[in-house]
Amino acid sequence: MNPEAEFTPPAAPPAADAAISPAGSVEKILTVAYDLFSRRGVRDVGVNELIEKSGVAKATFYRHFPSKDSLVLAFLEQRDKEWTVKAIVSEARRRGSTPEEQLLAIFDVFGDWFLREDFEACSFINVLLEMGPAHPLGQASIDYLAKIRGHVQVLAEEAGLVRPEEFSRSWHILMKGSIISATEGDMKANKRAQQMAGWLIEHHRPGS
Template sequence: MTADDANHSTLLPAQAMAGRDDPVDRILATAYELFSRRGIRDVGTNELISRSGVAKATFYRHFPSKDALVLAFLALRDQVWTVDLIVSEARRRGSTPEERLLAIFDVFGDWFHRDDFEACTFINVLLEMGPDHPLGKASIGYLSRIRGHIEALAEEAGLNRTEEFARSWHILMKGSIISATEGDFLASKRAQQMAGWLIEHHRN
């Protein structure tokens, strides 16, 4: 997958859903684009309504509160980013479970070089809203789901202490995202090297 392909994958909702007649699709496409790039608090309900081209009554009929829309956005982000982009593409690139694990950082490398690289939505929302807020708790849940995907790959690879492995691997993922946000575009390669050492550690 090229960097252009990665860009298309993460922007698919905004591109494919915005032109549909269904108002829910248009609202979600607008929310996906705005929340991904600007965060939650910076985007107001009036802007969401205006940009999605729906009536206020229609908006509130489907999403009684802004938080309800954010929860729907997080679920969509989990499918588009975690499942369709990261997990599915890593599985496609690798021919063995270990190669698939390491391929996660190759996918990250493409993502980090996108002009509109937006970092991790779940981390962003968690930091913005806090761990005790319902949206923060939802983000923690989606981060846990990422670890679940990693643990499944670790089990397929026959590694030991797979839950511990998944938590350590997730630290590498999150750390590389933060480093890329700081401007280190080799962050994925650095993390991938450490990931190889982690795999060796969990073979014993």
């Protein structure tokens, strides 16, 4: 008997992501990107690391995200949904029974966030400072920061405060400043900002 006739070569191993659906591949890549970009910024994270930790093939990665910048843009969009809307705005609205209380509750939410071991500061600020305002990623970060001001302005309007657009810009300074201070190690930064926020509300009451 010809021994070669009985030999069946082993099947080639399946590709790393052969069993993952396209939607599953995107989710895995975004999950890894969210963790890495939020903790380490953009420039420190390479495509090869993203591919390796996502467990997808290089071709799959580039099919969904033709460039690293396109993945960063997707990360910023997800950050807006998960951090701005769900973690901050929705939680502040839940904690306060009036628009004014909800505005002030933003800093209570910040206080819990500042104490977390995985506190990573504001990704929009981080990416803006890292890439610069002229870079498309920096501009996208500016746009998302403007969306945060938009949420604040809505609350200010609901509270009946005057000059709500001006109010939202001043309020956002307090938000951003407290985040930077917490990054420096000031764990009472949210309370300091909240006190100043109360003064700002008084300054924007009708007739003030």
